[in-house]
Amino acid sequence: MSDGVVPSLAELVALRAAVSGRRSARHGRHGVSGQALSPLRGRGMEYAESREYSHGDDARHIDWRLTARTGRAHTKLFQAERERLTLIVADTAPSLYFGTRVRFKSVQAARAGAIAAWAAARDGDRIAALRGSLREPPVNPGSGPRGALRVLDAMVRWYAQAPAEDAGLGVALDHAARLLRPGSRLIVLADPGSVAALPQRRWAVLAQHHEVVVLLLTDPIETQPPRGTLPFSRDGQRIELDLGVEAQRQRWHDSFVAPVEVALEKLPVRGVRVQALSSDAASESWLPLLGRARPLVA
Secondary structure, X not given: OOOOOOOOHHHHHHOHHHHOOOOOXXXXXXXXXXXXXXXXXXXXXXXXXXXXXXXXXXXXHEOHHHHHHHOOOEXXXXXXXXXXXXXXXXXXXXXXXOOOOOOOHHHHHHHHHHHHHHHXXXXXXXXXXXXXXXXXOOEEEEEHHHHHHHHHHHHHHHHHOOOOOOOOHHHHHHHHHHHOOOOOEEEEEEOHHHHHOOOXXXXXXXXXXXXXXXXXXXXXXXXXXXXXXXXXXXXXXXXXXXXXXXXXXXXXXXXXXXXXXXXXXXXHHHOXXXXXXXXXXXXXXXXXXXXXXXXXXX
16 A cells, blocks of 8 residues: 555555446457447447437438438437547646645546556456656557556556656647547546646547546645645745635635536536546545446437
């Protein structure tokens, strides 16, 4: 186990037990290691079914035979046949490397990333990971425990300390967009402030063709600050912040609470599953977000 300040590979490996047994792996035509039918229906290659046409559906996918037979417009739905990719995007903003309860936010991010990797291995997915860097390449996709372990090793490196070179969550998502294929699963581990800095339309574009899960890493002191004076150290100097003063408390709310509230309200509207994950919460508590049904897309 770690000390809550730096993640250890042993603790991330042990989290496999928190994932096993929750949901069995999806078996495709050739078992979990072969080509599996993606649970996400979108613009793929294999016809799945037809439904009545709705405003906004792609006219290129109209089922003309069923339309002629019923007298009502119908559109085709397709299902992609492939081994799904789970891509874990790790925010490495400096604001993640602190904590007041149980563990640092960065350690919770590493643990959540490990949970995501083990869930992907369980489901027969290929697993990859990346962070916002202009120099470091992504962790290449791999399957099974070996693929998961490569991601776990990256989580330990990235969250042991703030990387000297962090290009931001926006750059990480740019890299992710080049790796993803329709039907992929994207899991983003992020500080709420990093999410707030991005335009909302970016999430809508990603969620159009992928399953997107965003985990907002928080600490109890951010979301429930005490009414009193908090001491801080900056550049070797002691700074005191009086949160008993309403103006100071409002600024605190705007900096730490508002980004979480906005993300929880706005991202689901754009097709993104989102949850705040506090540093003192069970690292696997977000797992129910995976595998929920999505609206079918023509």
